[in-house]
Amino acid sequence: MEQPMMLTENDEKVRKALEKTRELSIPDEKTMPVLMKLLEEVGGSWSLVKLDNYSALIDAVLSVDEDKKKLSEGSSNGDRGNNKLSEGSSNGDRGKNPKVIDSPVSLKKSYETRSAVSGSSVQVVQNNNNGDRKRKYRNRISDITKGSESVEISLVDDVGSEDAPKFTYIPHSIVYQSAYVHVSLARISDEDCCANCKGDCLSAELPCACARETSGEFAYTNEGLLKENFLDTCLKMKKEPDRFHKVYCKDCPLERDHDKGTYGKCDGHLIRKFIKECWRKCGCAMHCGNRVVQRGISCKLQVYFTQEGKGWGLRTLQDLPKGTFVCEYIGEILTNTELYDRNIRSSGERHTYPVTLDADWGSEKELKDEEALCLDATICGNVARFINHRCEDANMIDIPVEIETPDRHYYHIAFFTLRDVKAMDELTWDYMIDFNDKSHPIKAFRCCCGSESCRDKKTKGSQGKLERRKIVPTKKQSGSKVVAFKRK
Ligand SMILES: C[S@@+](CC[C@H](N)C(=O)[O-])C[C@H]1O[C@@H](n2cnc3c(N)ncnc32)[C@H](O)[C@@H]1O
Numbered sequence: 001m002e003q004p005m006m007l008t009e010n011d012e013k014v015r016k017a018l019e020k021t022r023e024l025s026i027p028d029e030k031t032m033p034v035l036m037k038l039l040e041e042v043g044g045s046w047s048l049v050k051l052d053n054y055s056a057l058i059d060a061v062l063s064v065d066e067d068k069k070k071l072s073e074g075s076s077n078g079d080r081g082n083n084k085l086s087e088g089s090s091n092g093d094r095g096k097n098p099k100v101i102d103s104p105v106s107l108k109k110s111y112e113t114r115s116a117v118s119g120s121s122v123q124v125v126q127n128n129n130n131g132d133r134k135r136k137y138r139n140r141i142s143d144i145t146k147g148s149e150s151v152e153i154s155l156v157d158d159v160g161s162e163d164a165p166k167f168t169y170i171p172h173s174i175v176y177q178s179a180y181v182h183v184s185l186a187r188i189s190d191e192d193c194c195a196n197c198k199g200d201c202l203s204a205e206l207p208c209a210c211a212r213e214t215s216g217e218f219a220y221t222n223e224g225l226l227k228e229n230f231l232d233t234c235l236k237m238k239k240e241p242d243r244f245h246k247v248y249c250k251d252c253p254l255e256r257d258h259d260k261g262t263y264g265k266c267d268g269h270l271i272r273k274f275i276k277e278c279w280r281k282c283g284c285a286m287h288c289g290n291r292v293v294q295r296g297i298s299c300k301l302q303v304y305f306t307q308e309g310k311g312w313g314l315r316t317l318q319d320l321p322k323g324t325f326v327c328e329y330i331g332e333i334l335t336n337t338e339l340y341d342r343n344i345r346s347s348g349e350r351h352t353y354p355v356t357l358d359a360d361w362g363s364e365k366e367l368k369d370e371e372a373l374c375l376d377a378t379i380c381g382n383v384a385r386f387i388n389h390r391c392e393d394a395n396m397i398d399i400p401v402e403i404e405t406p407d408r409h410y411y412h413i414a415f416f417t418l419r420d421v422k423a424m425d426e427l428t429w430d431y432m433i434d435f436n437d438k439s440h441p442i443k444a445f446r447c448c449c450g451s452e453s454c455r456d457k458k459t460k461g462s463q464g465k466l467e468r469r470k471i472v473p474t475k476k477q478s479g480s481k482v483v484a485f486k487r488k
Pocket residue numbers: 165309310311312313350351352353384385386387388389390445446447448449470471
């Protein structure tokens with residue numbers, strides 16, 4: 001008699017497989033028996049199990065759940081015979097029974113095909129009880145970044161109802177057409193860099209020129225977290241902007257009536273606190289503690305389909321301490337006019353993704369159109385395009401970061417955690433929408449944030465219902481907000 005395959009969690013290969021399924025919140029107890037069965041089926045071939053980022057294993061584990069569900073549905077219909085859970089393929093009744101695991105040959109064939117479509121939604125072809133072949137979509141993309149970030153970011157849809165989001169993943173913002181973003185070494189003066197530094201600026205006896213922006217103290221701790229006092233001041237500025245200094249544009253792009261070519265009164269732009277990171281002209285190394293955002297995403301993140309009616313959302317797969325850099329807001333860099341034109345042409349999509357870069361708008365007498373910029377992640381963007389809004393008690397904040405140019409028409413927007421965040425918690429951001437601003441020409445979405453302090457009072461009792469409405473910023477509050485337009 002053949003000996004059953006013995007697997008232990010200490011086995012390196014098993015450990016790696018379990019890591020993958022844990023990312024999808026599948027407990028090890030559920031994975032282990034399926035993994036053993038799968039290995040038996042494929043003749044112990046780990047290369048088949050690992051193929052396409054463990055898709056065979058993940059599918060097999062998820063199929064067990066689906067099959068159990070079908071079995072219980074079937075038994076309540078008095079249809080027990082046809083829905084018996086198939087233990088492999090030996091009963092010759094495949095047409096009627098949902099499959100648990102394919103034969104090695106079909107498995108290999110199916111996953112070879114799947115590898116070719118890796119990065120798009122996975123189509124599972126299943127037989128239903130009547131033997132009809134029906135298509136069911138279960139979105140699970142192992143890495144939406146397509147290898148462009150240093151970590152993989154998966155996308156899962158437990159609800160199983162939604163098509164995979166259509167957008168192009170880009171890890172860095174790109175000028176769409178007319179935006180003026182001029183990055184040049186000549187523009188970086190000696191005061192804006194630390195050419196004489198070496199290694200890690202945070203370990204130096206005295207803070208270098210790059211700490212000047214943050215009053216001679218680096219914004220980051222030696223552990224790579226944003227300092228608490230810096231975070232707290234940024235939060236205060238966001239919550240109580242009227243207590244802080246504002247600057248006013250002569251012709252504010254947010255107040256422009258694009259049809260008449262006239263401008264309303266500027267509501268003012270907060271003088272925001274910037275982080276300034278070391279960059280190319282600096283003498284320090286890439287591991288310098290004052291280079292956090294530019295090193296990119298390092299947390300384990302996942303895009304998932306929310307249950308509350310917010311569409312896709314972003315969650316963390318690991319505990320994150322307060323002050324952790326999560327990701328940057330990446331998108332196409334558009335001028336305000338380009339965004340206006342894009343919005344006019346858009347057919348009122350449910351989700352919108354533009355964010356203004358208005359931190360410097362009031363500091364000049366005249367702001368040219370090619371200098372009034374925003375980031376639009378609708379067509380091209382990174383994982384931040386999935387961050388949903390939460391009123392008042394969001395767990396992240398957006399902070400402007402200067403990296404490659406001291407010219408503040410263009411800067412980075414980085415998200416940091418505002419408190420300790422637990423693994424599997426949704427990552428949220430307060431978009432600063434005034435849901436009660438009836439005078440605004442474009443209505444915001446109906447908020448389903450679930451916060452006790454939700455500002456969208458009129459939606460109380462109607463959570464989960466979605467309306468086709470557009471994000472708009474409040475004119476009274478400040479921060480990296482979505483762009484407003486004057487529309488007839
Ligand atoms: C930047 S996107 C966030 C990702 C989006 N949920 C998706 O599926 O692509 C912003 C859009 O998400 C939705 N959204 C974000 N936060 C929400 C909330 N608290 N309640 C309802 N919808 C929300 C709105 O449709 C909004 O226009």
